[in-house]
C-alpha cells in the first residue's frame with residue numbers, strides 16, 4: 001500500500017462530510033464487482049488512490065487486476081478501463097447509458113461538464129453540427145494555415161537560445177479556439193485575446209481550483225466526488241469562469257458587427273442567425289467559452305508534446321522534412337489540402353497523439369443504469385473512465401509502446417490509429433476535427449520551415465529535455481527548451 005497521500009486532509013474532510021450527510025459507501029455488492037486492489041473497510045481505496053502519476057499507476061494496477069478495474073471511495077464506485085476493447089464496448093457501444101458526467105462545479109452551460117438530458121442534447125447538437133469534418137476544414141482551414149505560418153515565423157524570427165516556445169504555441173491554440181467560436185482572428189501579439197486569455201491568466205485564475213494552467217486536480221478525484229449538498233463545495237464562479245463566460249459576447253460585440261455586416265463566420269454568429277437556435281443567450285455564452293475551455297490547453301499541450309518529440313528524435317524530424325521537400329518542393333509551405341499526400345507527416349502526428357495523450361484519463365463518464373459486463377455488475381452511478389494513457393501503452397496493440405515511432409502508423413503497418421485520444425461514443429471530443437486539422441497544419445508548417453535542435457547549456461552541451469509529463473487533467477511536458485532555425489533562410493514560395 002503506498003504512503004498516505006498528501007491530499008488526505010482534504011480527503012478526510014470529504015469523508016467526514018459524507019458521514020455527516022449520512023451517505024453510505026456502496027460496498028454491499030462487492031462480490032460481483034470487477035476486481036481491484038485490496039481496500040480498507042468503509043473508506044475503500046481512499047488511502048491507496050494515487051496522487052501523482054495517476055494514469056501510470058492505474059496502468060500498473062491493470063497488469064495485475066485486469067483491464068476493467070473497480071475502485072471504491074466512500075459513496076462512489078470508480079471503474080477504470082485499461083484496454084481499447086473495454087472502453088469501446090462500454091463507452092461507445094453502450095453509450096446510451098454510459099454518457100453521464102459527474103457534477104462539476106456548477107458549470108451548467110459548458111458541454112464537457114453537462115450531464116446527460118435535454119440540456120446536454122441541445123449543447124451537443126449545436127456544437128457537433130457546426131464542427132463537422134467538412135465545415136471544420138472549409139470554415140477554419142485557411143485561418144489555421146495563416147496562424148501556423150505566423151507561429152513558424154515567430155519561432156524563427158524571435159528565437160533566442162534555450163527559448164521556451166510555449167507562448168507561441170499558446171497563441172496558435174488561442175487563435176484557433178477563439179476564431180472558431182467568436183470569429184475573431186488574432187494577428188498580433190498585442191491582441192486583446194492574447195493578453196487577456198494567455199496561459200498566465202489561466203494559470204493565475206485557474207489556480208483557484210486547479211494546479212495551474214487551469215487543471216482540475218485529479219488527485220483523489222475529489223472535485224467531482226463532492227456531492228452537491230456538501231458544505232465545502234464551491235458556490236461562486238471562479239474568476240476565469242466568469243471571464244470566459246462574459247467575454248465572448250461582450251468583447252466581440254457580435255450584434256453590432258451583424259448590423260454593420262462585418263461579422264465573420266463563427267459558432268456564435270451561426271447560432272445567433274438561426275431562426276431555430278438551440279441555445280438561449282446564457283447557454284450560448286457557455287457554449288462560446290466551451291471551445292476555449294475544451295480546445296485551448298489540449299491543443300497547446302499536444303503541440304508541446306510534438307516539439308519534445310522533434311527535439312528527442314532528429315532522424316524522425318529529418319524524414320518528415322525530406323517527405324515535405326519531395327512532395328511540395330523545397331521551400332514550399334504545406335496547406336491542409338496536401339495532407340493526403342504526406343503519409344509520413346500524418347504518421348508522425350498520429351504518433352504524437354499516442355506517445356503522450358494529453359488528457360491521460362479523458363473526462364469521466366457516469367453510468368446511468370446498472371449494467372453487466374463479462375459477468376461483473378457495474379453499479380448505476382459509477383464513475384467510469386478510460387485510462388487513455390494506459391491504453392496507448394498496450395503492448396498487445398503497439399510494439400515497444402514507450403518509443404516514439406511514427407513508422408507504426410504508415411499505411412503499410414498493421415498497428416491501428418490511436419483514436420482513443422479524442423474519447424468515446426456520445427461524449428467523443430466535439431472539436432476533434434478542428435483540433436486535428438490545427439495540430440496537423442501547425443506540425444507540418446513547423447517541419448517544413450524550421451530546424452529544431454536541442455538548447456545548449458552554459459558549457460555548450462545539448463540539453464536533453466525530460467519526457468516526464470505534468471500531473472493534472474491536461475498532461476504536458478514541462479519547460480521544453482530548444483533552438484529553432486530557418487531551414488530556408490531565403491524565405492518561402494507559398
Ligand code: HEM
Nearest residue numbers: 111112291294295298299302422423424427429430431435
Ligand atoms: C488535441 C486536442 C484535443 C484533444 C486531445 C481532446 C480530447 C478530448 C477528450 C479525450 C474528450 C473527452 C471525451 C469523452 O468523454 O469520452 C474531449 C471532450 C471534449 N472536447 Fe476535446 N480535445 C481536443 C481539442 C478540442 C477542441 C479544439 C475543442 C473545441 C472546439 C474541444 C472540445 C471538446 C468538448 C466540448 C468536449 C466535451 C464533449 C462532451 O462532453 O460531450 N476539444 N476532448
